[in-house]
């Protein structure tokens with residue numbers, strides 16, 4: 247009985263809408279674009295945030311990263327020219343972190359150098375990371391061939407290196423990379439292992455300026471080359487000289503570029519950060535370090551994502567609202583056009599409720615059809631955005647449900663008034679209507 | 681809702697509707713327009729009544745009042761023993777759908793529906809099943825001589841054919857009363873008399889038939905003629 251009524255109502259609605267195909271299509275387009283923009287916007291927002299979260303998660307949620315930064319000029323001790331400028335993290339810092347904070351499980355000191363590496367006539371710009379054998383404990387790198395650096399390598403300052411996949415693919419077109427010798431600066435290093443890491447993230451900054459690159463990741467570099475920390479100190483020293491125009495050379499001494507500290511659990515991250523900062527504050531006269539907590543970045547990214555979604559979502563919702571108003575406009579026109587039909591139906595026994603149901607269902611058919619088409623269109627837009635715009639997008643089921651639900655709500659909200667108007671017309675007046 | 685008496689009463693002396701001192705007026709600005717003044721009418725079950733009068737005398741208004749489409753300003757109206765004033769909008773809709781069959785001068789078919797679908801409309805609002813209403817609508821279409829036109833739209837039919845569909849639709853729920861407002865007014869004399877024949881046949885089968893007309897011939901046919909003049913009953917009886 248009920249299904250019959252529903253079937254009849256839907257059939258009648260479609261029939262009436264079909265009589266004005268063009269009008270129905272144009273009306274629905276408002277909803278189609280509204281719904282598809284909701285889905286597309288949410289997909290882009292979700293994509294951007296998942297991307298950022300992945301990046302941050304890669305930094306390790308139990309990690310605290312302390313980076314060396316060049317202190318502001320006025321804080322620099324001594325004169326400006328031709329004086330060696332010494333700053334940054336030291337081995338002593340790393341030692342202190344390890345010895346005086348019980349929560350700290352792993353301490354990884356790193357030196358970073360942007361260098362060119364050669365294999366035969368092939369060349370690649372890479373980030374050379376001087377690190378320790380337990381670096382993999384704080385990183386997401388995964389060994390795919392050979393081995394990582396060992397304590398023997400460390401002890402004997404061996405000329406060995408571990409390459410990441412990107413470097414391998416740049417340097418070795420045909421040869422097997424393992425146990426080949428590559429040249430960095432003036433020395434040769436033997437490849438003892440190859441690691442992999444998910445896609446390099448260079449656009450993290452576009453999402454959040456505060457976010458640093460993953461451990462030992464330089465901006466323009468193709469990939470990373472890991473060599474023992476002792477080796478890098480031995481071969482490259484700790485002093486860098488940079489000639490800057492007329493003012494002469496800038497000489498700097500930096501022991502470590504970053505120290506990555508890992509604690510046992512997420513709850514310990516923030517308390518440990520505080521202890522680290524106090525400790526650093528005591529031993530550093532100038533602010534030549536920066537503490538980065540991936541966990542905090544993650545939370546910040548979540549907040550940013552929420553705001554992002556709200557803004558994009560509201561823009562899309564406004565377009566849906568406009569679509570809804572368009573529908574209401576057309577339904578009001580339809581109702582006044584069909585005044586006579588309403589009068590006839592009332593004379594033949596239709597209750598007010600029947601009239602409401604009839605017109606409301608027409609509106610709902612329009613909006614739900616628009617919703618479905620909008621979902622189809624909206625799901626394909628992110629695909630094109632990813633394909634042509636190289637932006638990550640993620641369509642979530644909840645965004646589809648949300649968009650469809652909104653279109654249904656729009657249908658009911660904007661259909662109710664015209665339907666109500668139709669139902670409350672005086673039957674006699676309606677019948678007299680030409 | 682109370683069960684409405686649906687069995688047609690064949691005895692002509694039993695009143696199916698009684699109107700007492702019924703008035704209808706419209707307030708047009710400061711002027712009050714009296715359309716119906718103190719109407720006293722009793723119509724018996726199975727009667728055939730013609731309502732006549734000059735244009736604007738209130739014939740349609742009276743007919744709509746009888747059909748529970750229009751609301752009187754004052755007075756009393758009993759339809760089949762029930763006080764119409766006490767009924768709400770839903771009850772009135774139900775009465776119109778179940779017990780009254782309207783036939784209009786301008787046919788008033790729904791343009792987007794075909795013949796059977798138009799006939800089915802009143803059944804739909806009474807909650808008949810799909811199968812039952814389709815079957816019944818087809819039977820009624822055959823009865824009014826449109827058995828081979830059931831899928832045609834109103835725009836594909838002549839005036840006379842459209843009015844037949846309207847009559848079939850009026851009969852959809854086996855009403856007690858058929859109300860026809862100038863049913864032949866828009867038709868040529870030939871199809872007009874065909875339509876009238878169908879209506880008179882229905883009367884002969886026991887339906888109460890009330891026809892608004894300008895045609896003295898119809899009035900002659902009817903058992904009784906009510907003549908309106910300026911909203912008042914000028915004559916109420918056999919010619």
Ligand SMILES: Nc1ncnc2c1ncn2[C@@H]1O[C@H](COP(=O)(O)OP(=O)(O)O)[C@@H](O)[C@H]1O
Pocket residue numbers: 706708713715733734735736737738739740741742
């Ligand atoms: N809604 C209305 N407002 C004002 N006057 C109306 C309205 N409806 C009908 N009338 C008036 O009531 C009178 C009777 O109308 P009607 O019953 O249609 O007459 P008839 O059917 O006899 O030609 C007419 O004078 C008409 O102008």
Ligand SMILES: [Mg+2]
Pocket residue numbers: 739740741861
């Ligand atoms: Mg009239």
